[in-house]
Amino acid sequence: MYTSDTICAISTPSGRGGIAVARVSGPDAIEIANRLWRGRALTEALTHTAHLGTVVDPATDAPLDQAVATVFRSPRSFTGENIVEIAVHGSTYIQQQLITLLCRAGARVAEPGEFTRRAFLNQRLDLAEAEAVADIIASSSRAAHRLAISQLQGHFSAHIDRLRNQLIDLAALLELELDFSEEDVEFADRSRLLALAESIRTTLRQLADTFHSGHAITQGIPVAIIGRPNAGKSSLLNALLHTDRAIVSDIPGTTRDTVEDTIDIDGITFRFIDTAGIHHTADPIEQMGIERALQRVSNASIIIWLTTPDEADLPALPATIAEHLSTHTHLILALNKADLAADAAAVLAQQAQSASAARHQIAISAKTGTGLDQLRQTIAQLATADLPADESMIVTNARHHQALMAAADALTALIDGMPTLTTDLLAFHLREAIDHMAAITGSITSDTILTTIFSRFCIGK
Ligand SMILES: Nc1nc2c(ncn2[C@@H]2O[C@H](COP(=O)(O)OP(=O)(O)OP(=O)(O)O)[C@@H](O)[C@H]2O)c(=O)[nH]1
Ligand SMILES: [Mg+2]
Structure with missing residues (x-):
């Protein structure tokens, strides 16, 4: 768990509205919110429950507004941390005062995107999904919204991970060869390696090509x-x-x-x-x-x-x-x-x-x-x-597009080098391709390769 201080921010648009919601997230979120709360103690509240009460200035006990506080307890929340969402009436004055009071009670104002960053660090979302949250917020047409939703559902990440796992399997075989290099064995059948690398490269390029329409x-x-x-x-x-x-x-x-x-x-x-x-x-x-x-x-x-x-x-x-x-x-x-x-x-x-x-x-x-x-x-x-039939397979993000192209280039180096390069250089290019794909979903790779080696090829220890 990524633990740190407690952050707060108004999560609804700036300006006056019917209601405004302040989000408080962090280890002390519930205690901090409770310091401003008159009503049933939030510290006693079960997770995923909403409570009607009054927000007050704890220094004077002067009421600020009647409010609804919703409690989400770690790890079952958007960020994975304790979260309290306080819904108040949407006056700009009340919003400002609420944030001031929360900060006086021990929270600090969140940086842009910090809630989603915490969600990623706590593995509630992968990187591509976290980016989809930003896309959903930015989407202003039905088509853009549909794309963002399908990416948030994780189909795209799952597809990338499937491709990456195939490469990891190959890498595992190559790394195994390196371990037994003095015995001169070839675990990784070169023609199978070539065929798989070529087919994955084709898929990567097709995905990268969808960026034109996705963008x-x-x-x-x-x-x-x-x-x-x-x-x-x-x-x-x-x-x-x-x-x-x-x-x-x-x-x-x-x-x-x-x-x-x-x-x-x-x-x-x-x-x-x-x-x-x-x-x-x-x-x-x-x-x-x-x-x-x-x-x-x-x-x-x-x-x-x-x-x-x-x-x-x-x-x-x-x-x-x-x-x-x-x-x-x-x-x-x-x-x-x-x-x-x-x-x-x-x-x-x-x-x-x-x-x-x-x-x-x-x-x-x-x-x-x-x-x-x-x-x-x-x-x-x-x-x-012009749109591909499967909307979840459309690349909308420039970073993903670059990573896909870079992974395809690394596979080209592998494919072209197959007849001449040593096993460790082949493994190097393969790892490069895997790293680029991992960059899309934000997962860590070197550990993953090791885990795969040990889980699938139990070599006696
Ligand atoms: N009768 C008629 N006149 C039109 C029509 N469309 C545009 N016009 C007239 O054609 C003239 C030129 O229109 P613009 O829209 O400025 O033409 P443009 O292609 O943008 O011209 P440039 O900016 O100079 O390249 C104007 O006097 C318009 O009122 C149309 O469908 N029917
Ligand atoms: Mg004109």
């Missing part, structure tokens, strides 16, 4: 609007946002910098990016805006290529954009100002012929709103189709 879900899936000056890009952004976010005018070259904002469609957050009209220009500032636009487009998951009925011949897609139309990028051809065309469908069909890279075509009007629902639907469908 997009938590941060907002980037959707770039591109097109010639005056096509109505800013008008479209405003229409989708239902605000006047971007400046609109009939003067070509109105938008110079990129403008972005998020929109929730079907529970998924999208980050729409309005860009400067792409065309040849001698104006250096406009040119900078265009370069910026191209750069933003290269990171987008979805590109809306906005055209107008008067664009009889579509320009070839700028080479920089064509290059980035990878598997990660969807291109939607949207004919704007459909209200100005006599036969919008015919114009769209004609434009679609010269824009074969765009597999989706829609006629819209940013002015009248025609086609915008269909555009939203298409965007949501494309985003959903």
Whole structure:
């Protein structure tokens, strides 16, 4: 048990509310809370029970508020320590006073994330689960919330641990060879080792690849609007946002910098990016805006290529954009100002012929709103189709992504070195891979390898 001092903090958002909850955690949490408590003694309370009472200033006995205190006794609590949660009325004054009184009674103000850090140190959560708590708190859309919840349930950690255990088994065999090195035996069948290392590396890379969508879900899936000056890009952004976010005018070259904002469609957050009209220009500032636009487009998951009925011949897609139309990028051809065309469908069909890279075509009007629902639907469908079926296997965390890539690299060193490297170097690379995976869930490895050796290969002692 990680024992230390007792910490306290208001766990509800800052500001005024119906109620506010102060959390007190640590070995003396119950005694400290009890010093401010008038009512049934919290020190006598059973774990997981709630009590109505009064919070007072023990120096004067002056009442601060009527409150409910919930007692959780170690180890059955979020942090694994004794916890008291005191719910008071949510006045900012009461909240401040409560923390002051708790500190006078022997607690100290918690550092950011300290409750969850204690939960990890007391093994109530592993590192990936602790990070999922932060993601849950940060999640602002249904999709981001679902991802965070599935990670908190530990499926992701369990998957990582399964892969790691397979590597540990191999490491155990290699280490055993090292112990018997003078006898020149090979416990670890090299072809089996190679096959397993390759299959695990493939799995690690597949997991790492999900980071693109995982990151997009938590941060907002980037959707770039591109097109010639005056096509109505800013008008479209405003229409989708239902605000006047971007400046609109009939003067070509109105938008110079990129403008972005998020929109929730079907529970998924999208980050729409309005860009400067792409065309040849001698104006250096406009040119900078265009370069910026191209750069933003290269990171987008979805590109809306906005055209107008008067664009009889579509320009070839700028080479920089064509290059980035990878598997990660969807291109939607949207004919704007459909209200100005006599036969919008015919114009769209004609434009679609010269824009074969765009597999989706829609006629819209940013002015009248025609086609915008269909555009939203298409965007949501494309985003959903990109998601792996098993949501708990999506990497949302940059640290996990790095660790997975590093583990895959270590396995590459192992695989490439298999024909030539000595057993101890192979074991070194394998241990490196194991350590990187352990970094994800925060477990300690060298001990684990030893335990596995001794538990599975009882060699006489
Ligand atoms: N009739 C009609 N006019 C539109 C529509 N969408 C935009 N416009 C008009 O087209 C003009 C240009 O609109 P903007 O949204 O500023 O165009 P933009 O693509 O952002 O232009 P730049 O920022 O200069 O690249 C404005 O006068 C808009 O009112 C539409 O659907 N129908
Ligand atoms: Mg604009």
